[in-house]
């Protein structure tokens with residue numbers, strides 16, 4: 001700081017830089033932490049008191065590595081993570097404590113693989129309905145998602161591929 005005449009210019013540059021950052025913020029709308037991103041969340045029709053499934057795509061474009069460790073939704077008594085697999089022609093389903101989402105990874109929750117199970121549904125899930133859920137990550141991030149009730153992944157998400 002030996003050159004006082006430079007200070008006004010520096011101050012001007014700083015103001016300009018922060019103004020640029022402020023202007024850019026609304027366009028990106030990025031959360032403070034680079035949490036994993038949930039898209040194309042959907043669920044199949046199911047009756048009240050029964051069990052529904054939840055499917056979605058999980059991406060982690062900005063890292064750091066994280067893991068899905070829990071799910072909450074007001075429509076179910078409990079929400080669990082499961083993984084279906086077929087071994088020797090027999091389909092099995094196991095509970096999963098955590099699903100890793102490395103940086104840059106895409107993890108798909110879909111029928112026949114990873115999925116959510118919503119037990120003791122508080123209300124019926126009807127075609128065209130939607131309901132909220134919060135996905136909890138090991139990092140502490142909580143990501144809200146809206147599940148659309150349908151027979152297949154939402155069309156809007158499919159067109160983004």
Ligand SMILES: [Cu+2]
Pocket residue numbers: 082083093115116117
């Ligand atoms: Cu299951």
